[in-house]
Amino acid sequence: xxxxxxxxxxVAQPGRSLRLSCAASGFTFRNYGxxxxxxxxxxxxxxxxxxxxxxxxxxxxxxxxxRFTISRDxxxxxxxxxxxxxxxxxxxxxxxxxxxxxxxxxxxDLWGRGTLxxxxx
Amino acid sequence: DIxxxxxxxxxxxxxxxxxxxxxxxxxxxxxxxxxxxxxxxKAPKLLIYAASSLQSGVPSRFSGSGSGTDFTLTISSLQAExxxxxxxxxxxxxxxxxxxxxxxxxxxK
Numbered sequence: 646x647x648x649x650x651x652x653x654x655x656v657a658q659p660g661r662s663l664r665l666s667c668a669a670s671g672f673t674f675r676n677y678g679x680x681x682x683x684x685x686x687x688x689x690x691x692x693x694x695x696x697x698x699x700x701x702x703x704x705x706x707x708x709x710x711x712r713f714t715i716s717r718d719x720x721x722x723x724x725x726x727x728x729x730x731x732x733x734x735x736x737x738x739x740x741x742x743x744x745x746x747x748x749x750x751x752x753x754d755l756w757g758r759g760t761l762x763x764x765x766x
Numbered sequence: 767d768i769x770x771x772x773x774x775x776x777x778x779x780x781x782x783x784x785x786x787x788x789x790x791x792x793x794x795x796x797x798x799x800x801x802x803x804x805x806x807x808k809a810p811k812l813l814i815y816a817a818s819s820l821q822s823g824v825p826s827r828f829s830g831s832g833s834g835t836d837f838t839l840t841i842s843s844l845q846a847e848x849x850x851x852x853x854x855x856x857x858x859x860x861x862x863x864x865x866x867x868x869x870x871x872x873x874x875k
Contacts, residue, residue: 653802690802695864747815753810
């Protein structure tokens with residue numbers, strides 16, 4: 646079964662850290678770029694970070710640059726997001742997402758169910 | 767970075783209505799645009815990619831059009847299961863930053 650399953654969400658105090666993980670199955674993980682996308686309660690979707698299929702390139706949204714680190718282990722089919730110096734506005738559901746490139750278009754064809762991160766004192 | 771603006775932010779419609787949602791980019795993105803549907807408590811679902819290509823399994827009542835800076839998503843005959851929030855996303859494979867529009871909520875009239 647082709648799927649992405651996130652874990653690691655929970656409650657963290659401002660300034661603390663949390664690590665999210667995503668387990669991929671049912672497809673050749675090492676062939677795909679992977680992203681984290683988040684959604685604050687009642688708000689829209691916000692792209693957070695991307696890692697190239699081989700881990701060679703990583704990019705971040707300005708809102709998380711310098712605080713979050715995306716990584717992957719292609720031998721274990723896992724994607725991680727290390728979140729440091731958490732702030733209240735990082736509170737959101739975090740989705741692990743697979744991308745596909747077709748005719749110059751990069752889009753998200755597979756989403757996990759998401760994991761909720763709440764930053765509160 | 768390219769910004770995406772959707773309109774309207776919400777629309778009230780009845781089953782059977784034709785619904786059109788627009789998305790505008792701050793600079794030309796050719797046909798590099800995707801549309802997603804999200805229902806409450808669920809992950810988004812891909813509907814359209816490359817502005818007008820229907821994702822496998824998506825009903826043909828959904829269609830997309832446009833290029834450059836202006837795009838539309840049309841639902842030809844709204845069904846009960848289509849009440850949801852729709853997002854556009856600039857999808858330029860040359861850009862690592864993939865921006866979403868603010869969303870359009872399709873509500874029951």
